[in-house]
Amino acid sequence: MLVRDIIEKLDLSIVAGENALDNEITTVYVGDLLSWVMANAKQGSIWITIQSHVNIVAVASLLNLSCIIVAEGAHVDEEAIEKANNENIPIFSTDKDTYNLIKELIKIGIE
Numbered sequence: 001m002l003v004r005d006i007i008e009k010l011d012l013s014i015v016a017g018e019n020a021l022d023n024e025i026t027t028v029y030v031g032d033l034l035s036w037v038m039a040n041a042k043q044g045s046i047w048i049t050i051q052s053h054v055n056i057v058a059v060a061s062l063l064n065l066s067c068i069i070v071a072e073g074a075h076v077d078e079e080a081i082e083k084a085n086n087e088n089i090p091i092f093s094t095d096k097d098t099y100n101l102i103k104e105l106i107k108i109g110i111e
Contacts, residue, residue: 001025001110003067003090009108016081023066028105030098031102034038034059041065048098050075071098
């Protein structure tokens with residue numbers, strides 16, 4: 001499945017990285033501690049977090065993640081948006097909590 005396929009299905013708002021919506025999704029990783037994400041997330045993962053600063057883009061780029069979903073209505077910093085656009089890292093926002101996002105992802109076949 002491609003990143004663009006989850007936008008409507010999960011009712012996500014595009015914040016940045018619109019030029020990279022054809023990234024392939026392989027799995028999902030949830031975490032907010034950046035060092036833990038760096039050690040455990042896999043290439044091609046959707047990363048769900050409440051972190052919203054520029055360092056999330058660095059981690060996503062380093063690991064070649066498919067996209068970042070910032071949950072629970074957290075506001076994404078302007079610096080993060082600018083860097084994500086430069087690095088072609090899609091960032092989405094949603095008011096949904098992580099638990100419900102995971103349920104929806106499983107329902108559409110992403111685990």
